[in-house]
Amino acid sequence: MKISSHLPVALLGAIVVLFQVLMSATGTDYLLIQLTMSAYYALVVLGLCLLMGYAGQISMGHAAFFALGGYTAAVLSTNNLTQLFSAGVLEWLVQKGLIILSTDAYGAAAYRAPAWLSLGTAVLITVAVSFAIGIPVLRLKGHYLAMATLGFGTILYRIFLGTRIFGEADGISAVRPCEILPGLFVGGDPSQRVFNYYFAWILLIGALVLLLNLVRSRVGRALRAIHGSEEAAGAMGIDTARYKLNIFVISAVFAALGGYFMTHFNGGIGPSEAGIMKSVRYVAIVAVGGMANLWGCLLMGVVLNFLSLRGYFGSYDDAVFGALLIIIMALAPEGIFRKESISRIKELTRRLSWPFWK
Amino acid sequence: MSPDNIVQYLISGITAGSIYAIVAIGFNIIYNTTGIINFAQGEFLMLGGMISITLAQFMPLPAAILAAVIITAGVGFLIELVFIRWIDSPSVLRMIIITIGLSIVIREAALHIWDEKVRALPYFTGNEITSIEILGARFSPQVLWVLGTCAIIVIILNIFYYYTLTGKSMRACAANRTAASLCGINIKNMVSLSFTLSAAIGALAGCVISPITQTQYDCGATLAIKGFTAAIFGGLGSSTGAIVAGLLIGVIEAASISIIPLAYKDAITLTLLLGILFFRPGGIFGSREAAALKEY
Numbered sequence: 119m120k121i122s123s124h125l126p127v128a129l130l131g132a133i134v135v136l137f138q139v140l141m142s143a144t145g146t147d148y149l150l151i152q153l154t155m156s157a158y159y160a161l162v163v164l165g166l167c168l169l170m171g172y173a174g175q176i177s178m179g180h181a182a183f184f185a186l187g188g189y190t191a192a193v194l195s196t197n198n199l200t201q202l203f204s205a206g207v208l209e210w211l212v213q214k215g216l217i218i219l220s221t222d223a224y225g226a227a228a229y230r231a232p233a234w235l236s237l238g239t240a241v242l243i244t245v246a247v248s249f250a251i252g253i254p255v256l257r258l259k260g261h262y263l264a265m266a267t268l269g270f271g272t273i274l275y276r277i278f279l280g281t282r283i284f285g286e287a288d289g290i291s292a293v294r295p296c297e298i299l300p301g302l303f304v305g306g307d308p309s310q311r312v313f314n315y316y317f318a319w320i321l322l323i324g325a326l327v328l329l330l331n332l333v334r335s336r337v338g339r340a341l342r343a344i345h346g347s348e349e350a351a352g353a354m355g356i357d358t359a360r361y362k363l364n365i366f367v368i369s370a371v372f373a374a375l376g377g378y379f380m381t382h383f384n385g386g387i388g389p390s391e392a393g394i395m396k397s398v399r400y401v402a403i404v405a406v407g408g409m410a411n412l413w414g415c416l417l418m419g420v421v422l423n424f425l426s427l428r429g430y431f432g433s434y435d436d437a438v439f440g441a442l443l444i445i446i447m448a449l450a451p452e453g454i455f456r457k458e459s460i461s462r463i464k465e466l467t468r469r470l471s472w473p474f475w476k
Numbered sequence: 477m478s479p480d481n482i483v484q485y486l487i488s489g490i491t492a493g494s495i496y497a498i499v500a501i502g503f504n505i506i507y508n509t510t511g512i513i514n515f516a517q518g519e520f521l522m523l524g525g526m527i528s529i530t531l532a533q534f535m536p537l538p539a540a541i542l543a544a545v546i547i548t549a550g551v552g553f554l555i556e557l558v559f560i561r562w563i564d565s566p567s568v569l570r571m572i573i574i575t576i577g578l579s580i581v582i583r584e585a586a587l588h589i590w591d592e593k594v595r596a597l598p599y600f601t602g603n604e605i606t607s608i609e610i611l612g613a614r615f616s617p618q619v620l621w622v623l624g625t626c627a628i629i630v631i632i633l634n635i636f637y638y639y640t641l642t643g644k645s646m647r648a649c650a651a652n653r654t655a656a657s658l659c660g661i662n663i664k665n666m667v668s669l670s671f672t673l674s675a676a677i678g679a680l681a682g683c684v685i686s687p688i689t690q691t692q693y694d695c696g697a698t699l700a701i702k703g704f705t706a707a708i709f710g711g712l713g714s715s716t717g718a719i720v721a722g723l724l725i726g727v728i729e730a731a732s733i734s735i736i737p738l739a740y741k742d743a744i745t746l747t748l749l750l751g752i753l754f755f756r757p758g759g760i761f762g763s764r765e766a767a768a769l770k771e772y
Contacts, residue, residue, distance in 0.1 A: 394697060
């Protein structure tokens with residue numbers, strides 16, 4: 119990696135620190151909450167950017183992976199996990215230290231799995247599910263791929279919505295914080311706010327650096343070849359099926375990590391996180407960010423989610439993302455960070471003034 | 477399941493299934509002329525239902541339904557004119573995303589024009605408790621309206637496709653766009669027409685089903701997914717396949733309620749969709765050899 123590529127990442131790090139210092143100094147550090155959440159959502163966007171922008175495979179079901187990570191965190195950090203085991207097994211797990219038994223504020227028994235175990239489980243489940251679904255799904259193209267991933271996402275949504283251990287329509291609340299280091303928790307406690315902000319952003323920047331290196335490597339070139347033409351890539355000796363599957367799994371794990379930490383940070387998760395609208399929202403952000411543009415996706419992922427979380431879009435929240443999708447894909451399918459976008463807008467205004475039978 | 481129940485399940489399955497078939501035919505009309513899957517197809521049903529419910533307060537029911545169909549057809553025409561017509565050689569990914577965006581914007585617009593309340597048109601004949609008995613199963617006369625309307629839509633569409641010049645031109649587009657345009661067919665107009673037609677059919681289906689299933693601003697997405705399942709199941713582009721597959725899916729879904737919890741009802745159709753996509757992407761009636769040559 120050359121110095122020139124270190125510089126933007128270092129700048130981003132500096133901006134992240136600057137924001138925290140400014141907000142803490144001016145007493146507006148409540149904004150850090152939304153910035154932390156935006157970072158977790160942006161993590162999903164980065165993973166999807168790799169899949170859609172570089173490998174050219176659309177996924178309309180990424181919210182399901184986010185929810186998969188989130189629900190694993192939620193079930194394993196609340197008393198819902200007692201539904202998983204019989205009393206004897208539960209006691210044995212507690213003795214082995216695989217489940218921590220404590221008492222909550224009201225003196226009732228409170229079970230939770232240690233952080234490393236629940237995080238490991240979340241990642242393992244996501245890898246297994248994305249692997250199992252990815253093998254058949256990624257053989258499809260175009261409409262069929264979009265509908266298959268949409269169908270998969272909706273099935274998981276229905277399962278979260280209709281199953282007792284996932285809290286049905288209410289979701290799971292009162293998820294206990296996740297202990298990263300002794301005394302440092304990912305959770306909603308105000309005293310941990312600054313730590314949570316930095317934790318989320320270090321995770322996001324780490325993911326960015328990883329992906330920046332990945333797309334510049336042999337793998338990245340292979341992915342772009344697949345995007346260009348799968349047959350040609352195959353003829354060049356690229357194992358297209360394996361690359362697509364690996365990228366699908368990686369992007370699913372990114373989404374699940376976002377969901378895992380977000381659930382601990384928020385202290386809860388509901389079935390709407392797995393809904394179609396959420397998946398569409400991630401696709402919209404990747405489209406606005408410019409498909410094969412990690413920096414653009416990161417920027418839009420943070421900005422749009424921040425605006426949405428602060429409630430700037432009001433009751434038009436979903437409509438904004440739908441409209442963005444149409445406008446971007448109609449006018450600037452390569453994203454807005456391009457010169458051609460401006461000439462396209464001129465072209466559209468010209469045609470809209472006389473749209474009939476040109 | 478007792479014999480009575482079987483008839484009951486069959487009738488409710490066929491009713492829902494005939495609507496899925498109409499949605500699937502709507503998908504096919506647009507797919508045949510453009511090669512695009514219009515993800516906003518379900519929203520046409522919602523719009524038809526919602527507009528007719530509003531208009532029915534001011535005018536007689538048949539007039540309200542007619543007006544709703546015309547307005548929705550206009551919306552379909554406008555969508556094609558503004559968003560599809562001027563894009564020259566659209567990639568599939570781009571068109572998927574645009575139509576998904578459209579479906580969301582239409583849905584959100586409906587939420588703001590109307591509200592999130594569940595509404596319904598009045599029953600065309602009789603009321604909620606009127607029922608007809610056949611073989612021990614009781615059902616509403618509205619079921620006959622649904623089945624009759626769907627049958628008429630299919631018959632008229634077939635007459636249109638096979639006995640009118642415009643219909644034949646549309647079939648020519650489906651067969652080979654370049655050849656059709658060399659024969660002097662204006663392909664862009666055919667695409668506009670297919671969006672208009674598809675919206676009109678969707679709106680009519682949305683009206684007749686409204687008394688039974690009721691209409692809400694977000695009811696389009698589920699209908700679209702099931703309609704798409706029917707379209708794939710029957711082989712994308714095939715009308716006969718869509719009808720058979722639609723009815724079959726309706727019956728499977730109705731029967732599944734007696735076995736698994738209602739909460740997972742939609743998951744059944746979706747699992748079926750994934751199964752078809754994985755194993756027979758050409759549909760149940762398509763030949764395996766032909767399917768092997770096509771790209772999915």
